Amino acid sequence: MGVPKFYRWVSERYPCLSETVKEYQIPEFDNLYLDMNGIIHVCSHPEDDNPHFRITEEKIFKDIFHYLEFLFRMIKPRKVFFMAIDGVAPRAKMNQQRGRRFRSAREAEALERKARESGETLPTEKRFDSNCITPGTEFMVKLHEQLKYFVTSKISSDPLWHGVDVYLSGHETPGEGEHKVMDFIRCQKSKPDYDANTRHCLYGLDADLMMLGLATHEPHFSLLREEVRFGGKKDRNKRPATPEETTFHLLHLSLFREYLDFEFSFLKDKLPFGYSLENIIDDWILMGFLVGNDFIPHLPHLHIQHDALPLLWKTYMTILPECGGYMNEGGHLNLERFDRYMKELAKFDLDKFSEVFTDLKWFEGKTAERSEKEQMEGNFRKNKKDNLNQFLLLESLDNSEVEGQPSENQEKAQLDEDTEDLAEEEDEDSDTFDEEFRLHKRNYYMTKLEYEDVDKQVLRDQCEEYVRAIQWILLYYFEGVPSWSWFYPHHYAPFISDVTDFKDMEIKFEMGSPFLPFQQLMAVLPAASKELLPEPYQKLMTQDISPVIDFYPVDFQTDLNGKQQEWEAVVLIPFIDEARLLEAMKSVENQLSPSEKKRNAHGPCLLYDYTPDTLEPCTSTLPGVFQDIINNHARLRELGVDAFRVDPDKMVKGLMPQVRLDVYFPGFPTLKHIPHKAFLKKEGVKVFQMNSRNENMMLEILEDPDKPVDIEDVAETLLGNTTYVGWPHLFEAKVVQVSNDTDRYVLVEAHQKGGKGPKVKEIVKEVLNNSECNIWQKEVSSIKERYHDRLGVVIGNTSVLLKALPMNGRTFVCGSHGVITLQKQFSQNPVPFVYQATVKDISVHDPSFCQYKTLSELFPVGEVAFMLGWPHYGCQGEVLDVEEGESPRVRINVTTLEEPNLAKFNDTERYNQQYYTSFQAAQWLGIGSHFLSRITGCIFIKPGSRANPKDAHMVNIGLNLKFTKKCEEIPGYTRLTPEGWLYSQKASDTVLEYLEKFPELWDIVANMDREKNDVIYEEDIFKNLRETMENVVEYVKSLPCSQIKPQKVGANVLDEGVVQAIQKEAQTINERNKKR
Secondary structure, eight states: OOSTTHHHHHHHHSTTSEEEOOTTOOOOOSEEEEETHHHHHHHHOSOTTOTTOOOOHHHHHHHHHHHHHHHHHHHOOSSEEEEEOOOSOOHHHHHHHHHHHHHHHHHHHHHHHHHHHTTOOOOSSOOOOGGGOSTTSHHHHHHHHHHHHHHHHHHHHOGGGTTOEEEEEOTTSOSOHHHHHHHHHHHHHTSTTOOTTOOEEEEOOOTTHHHHHHHTTOSSEEEEEEOOOOSSHHHHHOOOSSGGGOOEEEEEHHHHHHHHHHHTGGGTTTOTTOOOHHHHHHHHHHHHGGGOOSSSOOOTTOOGGGTHHHHHHHHHHHHGGGTSSOSEETTEEOHHHHHHHHHHHHHHHHHHHHHHHHHHHHHHHHHSOOOHHHHHHHHHTTSOGGGHHHHHHHHHHTSOOOTTOOOHHHHHHHHHHHHHHHHHHHHHHHHHHHHHHHHHHHHHHHHTSOOSOOOHHHHHHHHHHHHHHHHHHHHHHHTSOSOSSOOOOOSSOOOGGGSOSOTTOOOOOOOOOOOOHHHHHHHHOOGGGGGGSOHHHHHHHHOTTOTTGGGSOSSOEEEOTTOSSGGGSEEEOOOOOHHHHHHHHHTTGGGOOHHHHHHSSOOOEEEEEEEEEEEOOBOOSSTTTSOOBSSEEEEEEEEOTTTTOOOGGGOOOSSOTTOOSSSBOTTSOOSTTSOEEEEEEOOOOOSSSSOOOSOEEEEEEOOOTTSOOSHHHHHHHHTTSEEEESTTSOEEEEEEEEEOSSEEEEEEEEOOGGGOSSOEEEEEEEEOOHHHHHHHHHHHHHHHHHHHHTTOEEOOOOOOEEEEEEEEEEEEEEOGGGOEEEEEEEOSSOEEEEGGGOBOOOOBOOTTOOSEEOHHHHSOTTOEEEOOSSSSTTOEEEEEEEEOSSSOEEEEEEOOOOOOOOGGGSOGGGGSOOEEEHHHHHHHHTSOHHHHHHHTSOOEEESBOSSSBOSSOOEEOSOOOEETTTTEEOTTTEEEETTEEEEEHHHHHHHHHHHHHSHHHHHHHHHOOOOTTOOEEHHHHHTTOSSOHHHHHHHHHHSGGGGSOOEETTOOOOOHHHHHHHHHHHHHHHHHHHTO
């Protein structure tokens, strides 16, 4: 989960951060990391709000495989593919996991209870308990075995997976998924042969991945995630069914770094110790902890949606120039500087309470009975002391100098006396304010944190525990787990003004050891999920005599604590006492079976790579679904649980010395290359489904003095050449047109003088007509609007527009004499771009580019090749030999396959099912036509009785084979013609089976004497029957016809008989081809 609302807030403040993934513009990545738990959740319970939803484990595993394969094929990592599943977490994380699982179990139970109370019939199968996605459950053990099979299968059969190191860090390996990835990156960076320009892609849904990615100080780093929709609960919970239907976004940390540089640019000439973006980023990560995360609660009143982050940053810029250095020193907290920061931030506590205090005083003033004079004095006291003399002096000057007026000395004495009196009253008010603030905080600690009394020691403990928490998280982010056993022992954080004077405190952590899987399950699961544990442990969660029964409350409270959404609320359940829990578990440990004991252990990280050698066959993990892998080429090595743990002294923190920031890495956007400035303003940029309400970091493109401005010069320079367009998300495109609001310039082919020799290209000027001028203006306006409204970029006045063909790939082209050239491929559809957002000459990083290859290099002997010519187009073959020279050629051994003969199915009538009129079908069934129409349509039953109806939805016990009002039919069962409904034999068989299944029911329904609009009540039918309405509904849902989606009447589809005949033909041909 990370940091609630952080992703949205940051994305709206820095609008260019993310871009939609486009097939031909995905950056080239070296390493792809997956925080796997997000994928597991999406594939196992996509419909959380549907109590009827059920899914099989087989379906879950297949969907996970498909998702993994899709992501791998989309990103195509060149060196490393790292799959990280959450293992046992540090105790600091378990408190949050515990609260989340208790809440999800209660929500699921409430959803099912509400459905039953509404008269809905729920499936008899158990729902998928998402709490099973926790280390040590049977589900996770099965999933781990399935993933091992999947990796072995892909490496053995898919060339795209060859040459890539595939890591599987499963639930057996301790650590959170994303932090296991961070351990791996730190380990790689510490090696002498590490490539400083490695390009990273991390997939995950947690907002804190931004902080973790920035903490690596790897500039070529992008986060991949599904599109997030904000627009109400309905939109938020509606997930696409497949990854192919999902819109993916890449969030670029390269841009994030540059935005942060602008955010803190105020400090560039203010720091006596030197400005460092890398140190600023480290401090920025530290400040982000203060709004709360998975390990500590937010400081009181610091909410992201209420602009807490700008407040934190403004405070930081105020005090940093006098601090002598940065607060976060590579993960180690500089206590003296952080203490100074918290003292400055404490003013926010006072300001926040002052708002409340002023409101209370105003309320008292409205309700108390005061004289007019008292009210005036009350208003007067609100002024500051330094204004008193001026105010009284002005008041005295209003008096006329009349006889009997006091002397000047008397007047001065009276003025001093009045000033002193009012100052005393102001001091009293100030004392009242301080006392009220103290009592306010005292009440917070006594009610929220349940202290019986609040003294100096309580406040000291609160302060030191919070600072210790900040240090633990910093070390966790920058060096790895500093302690497995430490955790923050409160549901709430102290007031900012109480986190003070800690610069001399000593902070040490005991490393300890991670829980075993069953210990974590007992620590985080509610009793509602007890079946996920071995039976001996279940009793500890439910029996009244259990020594730890208090750890598993059935009823518990939640507290929004200033938040808006229920899922953000604090779950008020007791913290686990580790010693008590382990002692209770030890008492029943001897009752575990051997397989359960095996499950309750840590395991290694698995490393797979391709080997040409054939290894031992891999047995299918789902026989009948997946095949055995006979030709196994996946070599496996086991790495210890601490394989990526690095001594802090050997870690390379900050930027790598050899990193290249002056070179453009395609696909990794940068704000460089084009002159611009940045400013904060509320511009309502629409990053998501609605305009943002807070400030946006706007970018304004400035005039580039080095760019030609004359349109003829621009045309001469760019036409027919490639340039980089779409700043800041630059990509290469070939310019085919240059235009302004009156003219356009294009390249045309023309004969040389005399008409001899090859054609040459020349620039031709064309004058735009009125219609074309209007189109030009609209295109410029559309681009300007998108830049401003979506990307937060002000492009200024546009005088030149380019039309260019985006590059969509490269291909080797065979020329004469065996010369093979790698050529760029461009789209055929020109796209408009504003000239000021394009870049012509930049240094580009492209390590994989190889301009020329020989025929032998392109077609190595023994490699697989595919035929792209006739007569065997698309057939696979093997390269036999290559001849180079004047007449180059490649000889391949092509495996030809027999194709199914589909021509014989043109006459579909012979395969179509026969349909019967309602009279014919009813006669065959021995019932009336009207009754057939009713049973094949809808028959609604009202739960309850006529005298005592239930407040629930009507229940349909009809077969739903036809929908007359909607003009929909069920393929293979019914058809609607101008003469009426027709029924297939399959439909008649279904009706007959239904009648024979519940004969007494249909005798009652058929003989009921009711008007058309009369309501049938449940009691009218089921009062004296053995079957219940739920039995009947469940039966109808189980019928094959209920699984078929209705289609519009007259839709052009093949009849089921034709489809079956084609399937049979294809299977026959496939069997023959297998024998070739």
